[in-house]
Ligand code: ADP
């Protein structure tokens with residue numbers, strides 16, 4: 001199963017993608033996570049991407065397409081994948097089409113998590129992540145059992161440097177480059193809109209119904 005998550009920053013793509021990964025056993029491929037890991041390790045890729053992530057701007061297409069092309073060739077991606085945060089521009093979407101054609105692994109659906117912009121600032125500024133395993137929390141909407149510690153691995157929770165009001169404003173402006181993808185995938189018959197303003201569990205119920213329908217169709 002090849003699935004892609006689409007939606008504004010803070011819509012809930014990562015939260016839902018990690019549940020899909022856990023339930024369906026397909027890798028969760030997040031370009032944002034890949035860039036953050038590269039920055040933490042100060043690899044050449046990380047050093048190139050750092051200023052873009054810190055300012056909230058998109059990393060250039062060439063660099064981003066390159067890391068996804070490599071990632072999709074890893075053995076676990078043969079099972080399928082859930083793409084989170086890629087593609088974010090039309091050239092990225094077209095490059096992905098080419099990659100998936102070459103791999104004979106077409107996208108099954110694009111889950112478009114729809115939310116009003118007004119809810120995003122509170123979601124993003126309250127977001128916390130685990131330093132060790134990357135699990136996502138929210139101070140109010142999805143609090144950890146113990147303040148500052150991860151429920152899964154007891155790792156330390158931190159706030160992303162781009163989850164501030166100022167950087168969120170830049171990231172929302174950058175989303176203008178991603179918005180055309182809604183039509184792009186709608187025209188290809190792949191878009192499934194999900195109401196992202198429900199409780200996290202209810203959003204996932206909607207997604208699960210869609211994915212189970214897909215799986216039963218392909219059996
Ligand atoms: P994205 O990957 O789209 O940027 P995340 O999945 O990281 O977004 O979610 C952003 C923040 O909002 C996180 O702190 C997460 O816990 C919280 N969140 C996600 N989905 C919901 C929801 N349906 N209701 C309330 N908060 C949510």
Ligand code: AMP
Nearest residue numbers: 031032052053057058059064085086088
């Ligand atoms: P995310 O974790 O998806 O919110 O992404 C965090 C940051 O990583 C973005 O603000 C961009 O700087 C960069 N990034 C992630 N995915 C992409 C992409 N597909 N294209 C360009 N930049 C990206």
